[in-house]
Amino acid sequence: MSEAILSPTSSTDALAHPLRARALPIETDGEAMIFMHEDCPVARSEGFRARVRVELVAKGRRLLATLYRATDDLLADDEVGLPHRLMARLSLAEGDELQVRHPHPLSSLSHVRAKLYGHRLDEIRLGHIIADIADGRYSDVDIAAFVSAFAAQPAQGEETAALTRAMLAAGDRLEWNADRVMDKHCVGGLPGNRTTPIVVSIIAAAGLTMPKTSSRAITSPAGTADAMETMAPVTLDLAAMQKVVEREGGCIVWGGSVNLSPADDVLIRIERALDVDSDAQLVASVLSKKLAAGSTHVLLDLPVGPTAKIRSTRDADALAGLLENVARQCGLHVATVQTDGTQPVGRGIGPALEAHDVLAVLANRDDAPQDLKARALALAAGILELSGAPSSDALHRATQLLVEGRAESKFLAICEAQGGFKEPGRALQTREFLAARAGRVATFDNRLLARTAKLAGAPQRATAGIALHVKSGDLVEQGQPLFTIHGESMGELDYAFAFALRNSDMIRLEAQ
Structure with missing residues (x-):
């Protein structure tokens, strides 16, 4: 994960410019980020810009994060704002001291740039990239560049195998007492x-x-x-x-x-x-x-x-x-x-x-x-x-x-x-989507149906989504329900229903 803690610091790695930790009630979806006041003397002296990658040092441990700047009274100029999840990862309590500094340059980013310019990467270079990603050394921007570079280039067997082995090497591996798993x-x-x-x-x-x-x-x-x-x-x-x-x-x-x-x-x-x-x-x-x-x-x-x-x-x-x-x-x-x-x-x-x-x-x-x-x-x-x-x-x-x-x-x-079986839940709100005319079900647009379910709240809202009532070839009458949208709030339900109305051909009917 991008919050992965790096290796412990040495005992001589003193907090030269200590700041105070401040817990912030925010959710970052796994991205490690911190906040510092624009008037923070450490930020000014170090020349930190917004979205720069920084290294946190606290209680003998280090962690990489992306820095954002606060411009109002959200933070004092000697405070560092961290999401609760990052506070827990570093075992920090409110007011504990920590240091923010520039991280060491990542040599593997040169391999990402090579990939962006169309070069194929071998297992050694891919191994360096994947190890740094797994250790949380890459920002989301760096990872997006890596992902985009692969998406823009036709897949090639040897490079894909090298990427597979690099990803395998970065984690654990299970073994089972069976000839065939x-x-x-x-x-x-x-x-x-x-x-x-x-x-x-x-x-x-x-x-x-x-x-x-x-x-x-x-x-x-x-x-x-x-x-x-x-x-x-x-x-x-x-x-x-x-x-x-x-x-x-x-x-x-x-x-x-x-x-x-x-x-x-x-x-x-x-x-x-x-x-x-x-x-x-x-x-x-x-x-x-x-x-x-x-x-x-x-x-x-x-x-x-x-x-x-x-x-x-x-x-x-x-x-x-x-x-x-x-x-x-x-x-x-x-x-x-x-x-x-x-x-x-x-x-x-x-x-x-x-x-x-x-x-x-x-x-x-x-x-x-x-x-x-x-x-x-x-x-x-x-x-x-x-x-x-x-x-x-x-x-x-x-x-x-x-x-x-x-x-x-x-x-x-x-x-x-x-850990125990439980019955899946049911949404509190539903709304039927009706056929505008009679006909035979001809085609489905999987992408638009999926988009409608996502707008209704899925997968974050577990009971949200769509319940289909027809299959290809079915005969339907005007006003017959084609599907029912399920949602956990009326706002999400209305939003999904409006999208379905604008894309009513996601289930296309043909004349009988």
């Missing part, structure tokens, strides 16, 4: 595609090992970790995660809570702000975490559709080739499967709404979304095949585990092992 990953871009909890439950119920670390949303209304968190704790450390897997054979935890690929979590935060997701960093992100989690065999789901992340079969083939190439260089067995990305999966779009779909499938309810069930079973069968099961038997075996209730029992056991 299974995993799956979807590259994203398809709302409601919440197959992971179902697949993990089926695979663990089959007696295989599947320690699943999942991401929170980057540019979508929900990530697997967001949806899972509405049903069970997902913020487990490595020791807790290992206990769950040893006990139940699988888990579904947030990857950011375990130090498996720490630089990736920082990169994801910046990618979310930039709304970019380059192929090279996508591949390095996915594979570094799979390798770090101790996975040996991974099934990769690539949804393809005009408004999915992957727009065409040609793009999917290129990404699949890159994934397979890099995985081979890193000693990981992968299989890729291209799936339908033309419309959302299930009914819910948003953490709790997607969780309700998952529970309905696991419980074999009649009203469960059948497309989510079929997709999860197909992926589970693919993983069973990857483990060595006969292809003729894999789908039958996965279906049997689900229909007999063994997958549901395993899911509830995993939830209990992670």
